[in-house]
Amino acid sequence: MVRDKNVLLCVTGGIAAYKACALTSKLTQQGSRVRVMMTKSAMQFVSPLTFQALSRNPVYTDTFEEREPEKIAHIDVADWADIVIIAPATANVIGRIANGIADDMVTTTLLATKAPIYIAPAMNVNMYEHPSVKENMKRLEQWGYHFIEPGAGYLACGWVGKGRLEEPETIIEVIDQHQQSSELLEGKKVLISAGPTKESVDPVRFFTNHSSGKMGFALAEEAANLGAEVTLVAGPVSLEITNKRVKRIDVVTAEEMYNVITDLFPSQDIVIKAAAVADYRPKNTYNEKMKKQTGDLTIEMERTKDILHSLGEKKEQQFLVGFAAETSSPIEYGIKKLENKNLDAIVINNVAAEGAGFGRDTNIVTYVNKNQEQKEVPIASKREIAKKIFTFINSDMKDES
Structure with missing residues (x-):
């Protein structure tokens, strides 16, 4: 998948920079058009001339060196790239891009490009395990950057552990596999609901639930990464979508969510209802704040429309997936x-389990299709779980066709 692609290789200042020479050579041999960009620290380890000879292209080293007056170099190369690789990626450059710092040509170009970015870290094992580095990598992963984990072994500093730049062959293999999976949902329209709903009692009070929307947002981001045209219908949450391919529609109440999803449903290929929609709402609402009174208060509730059941009745070509957040007998319920609502699959999780549930960055789920084939996904980040879910969905859809 790197063949015939424009590959920008960003080399930063670590001893593993020598491996970037082999990576440049192998990419070129495989048919990639490679341009190399180096930080000042990287040039302390390998000369630009080496990369120029291997890539057969000039090497970028200085933001202010404009060789072609009609172009701004870092913007031009940012637009040119189909794929960006940072190898080796030091703790320093990871920290700078995670915090939006653009103080050299590499970091400036990384902010400007829309190409997928693959980061191959290389550093001392203690640096790699440092909380600040972990937090920076987590932030970048949430923004859609892709990490190629370092290998474990003897490091140049004398320590033994995780932190060694992965071998060039493995880096290319990982990118190839990811590029292939990025076309998994190409041409598909995917509709996802996420988050809670709010049902008002009066201008200052409402009923809601603990849903953070993180699972639904992870599904939306991953679907877009896999090539789908994605619409996300989000309840009131504080999350942001970073992938510009995701169309976001914000709603507040169960009724609003029902109306939006029902209107969009006929044109979709895959629909995943991950939102925790209120089952009940106050029968009567008040335009002014209710005053506190002596004694107890009873609020009469009425059923909201069952969005998933309604979609199951209307379903034609759509692959319809529901979520079941349970606290006891999760698989049974x-x-x-799955059966009562005419679903094609359901994702079940026990929200009482450690590492799962609302508001967390991790989850533990069981995917069950309409043939009741069960696939367990152990504790993982919600982004990783989203990727697994779409792999399962794609497999089931192929079996049906």
């Missing part, structure tokens, strides 16, 4: 929901 999840399968009942």
